[in-house]
Amino acid sequence: MADIVITEFMDEGAVGRLKARFDTLYDPALVDRPDELGAAVAGARALVVRNRTQVRGDLLAAATALTCVGRLGVGLDNIDVDACRARGIAVYPATGANDLSVAEYVMATAMTLLRGAFFATADVAGGAWPRQKLIGRELAGKTMGLVGLGSIAREVAWRAQAFGMNVVAYDPMLMADHPAWQFARNVSLDGLLTLSDVVSLHVPLTDATRNMIGTGQLAAMKPDAILINAARGGVVDEAALADALRGKRLGGAALDVFAEEPLSAAEGKRFEGIDNLILTPHVAGVTVESNVRVSDLIADTVIAHLEKA
Numbered sequence: 001m002a003d004i005v006i007t008e009f010m011d012e013g014a015v016g017r018l019k020a021r022f023d024t025l026y027d028p029a030l031v032d033r034p035d036e037l038g039a040a041v042a043g044a045r046a047l048v049v050r051n052r053t054q055v056r057g058d059l060l061a062a063a064t065a066l067t068c069v070g071r072l073g074v075g076l077d078n079i080d081v082d083a084c085r086a087r088g089i090a091v092y093p094a095t096g097a098n099d100l101s102v103a104e105y106v107m108a109t110a111m112t113l114l115r116g117a118f119f120a121t122a123d124v125a126g127g128a129w130p131r132q133k134l135i136g137r138e139l140a141g142k143t144m145g146l147v148g149l150g151s152i153a154r155e156v157a158w159r160a161q162a163f164g165m166n167v168v169a170y171d172p173m174l175m176a177d178h179p180a181w182q183f184a185r186n187v188s189l190d191g192l193l194t195l196s197d198v199v200s201l202h203v204p205l206t207d208a209t210r211n212m213i214g215t216g217q218l219a220a221m222k223p224d225a226i227l228i229n230a231a232r233g234g235v236v237d238e239a240a241l242a243d244a245l246r247g248k249r250l251g252g253a254a255l256d257v258f259a260e261e262p263l264s265a266a267e268g269k270r271f272e273g274i275d276n277l278i279l280t281p282h283v284a285g286v287t288v289e290s291n292v293r294v295s296d297l298i299a300d301t302v303i304a305h306l307e308k309a
C-alpha cells in the first residue's frame with residue numbers, strides 16, 4: 001500500500017523526488033475512478049490533489065491513516081478543511097506558487113478583450129481586411145477593479161499600473177492600514193463596479209462570495225467593461241453574465257472557472273455565439289513554470305511532514 005497517493009497531474013520531477021523517498025502511487029487519472037480512489041487511499045499517510053478530487057465524506061472516511069493533504073494549488077473549496085482539522089490531518093496549499101501565472105492570465109485576457117483585434121485570423125486569411133471593425137481600446141488610462149486584494153491580485157495590481165492603469169480594489173477582509181493598499185485605492189464593491197473598465201475577481205468561493213456577481217452587479221458595471229473570473233466558479237452567476245453579454249450590456253468576459261467543472265456541453269450552450277468571450281478550462285494558474293513551482297513546493301512540504309512524523 002502506498003504512503004503517498006497523487007490523484008491528479010503533478011510535475012514528474014517532483015513526483016520522482018517523492019518516489020525516491022516513499023512508496024508513492026502517481027495516477028493522474030485516479031480522480032476519475034472514485035471506486036479505485038477509495039481503495040488506493042486506504043493506507044496512505046499523504047494525499048496530493050489538485051482541484052478536482054473531493055477530499056471529504058467517503059474519501060476521508062476511507063483514508064484512515066491519512067496525516068496530510070497536499071494541494072497543488074491554492075483554492076481549498078474541494079477539501080473539507082474542518083473535517084481534516086478535526087482528525088488532525090494537516091492541509092497544505094501551494095500558497096504563492098501560481099500567483100504569477102494567474103496574474104499574467106488576467107493581463108493577457110484584459111488586453112485581448114479590450115483590444116478586440118485578435119479574433120480575426122480566419123477573416124484575414126480569407127482575404128478580408130476589417131481594419132475599422134477591429135479598432136479596439138488600450139489598457140492605459142483605464143481602471144482595473146480587483147475584487148479581493150490577496151497575493152494574486154497584488155501581482156495583477158502592479159502589472160496593471162505598469163500598463164498605465166488606475167487600480168482600485170474591494171477587500172473587506174483587509175484592514176484599512178494593511179500595506180497591500182499601496183497597490184490599489186480602497187473602494188466599496190459598488191464603487192468598484194461603477195468605476196472599473198476591467199473587473200477581475202480574486203476571492204475564494206465561500207458562502208459570502210457565492211453569486212457575488214449577479215444581475216444587479218453586472219448592471220452596475222460600465223456597459224463596455226470587461227469581467228475576468230480566474231478565481232472560482234460560483235462567484236459569478238453564469239446565466240446572468242451570458243444574458244448581459246448577449247444583450248450588449250457588458251463589453252466582454254473571460255471565464256477560467258465555472259460553477260460546474262468540467263463545464264458540460266449543456267451548461268456551455270448558454271455561451272454559444274457570444275462575441276468577445278474567452279472560456280478556458282481552469283488553466284489560469286497552470287503554466288509550465290507554475291506547475292514546477294507548485295509541485296516542488298508540495299513535494300518538499302509533504303516530505304518534511306512525513307519525515308518528522
Ligand SMILES: O=C(O)[C@H](O)COP(=O)(O)O
Nearest residue numbers: 050051072073074075285
Ligand atoms: O486553486 C488554485 O490554485 C487553482 O485552482 C489551480 O490549482 P489546480 O491547478 O491545482 O487546480
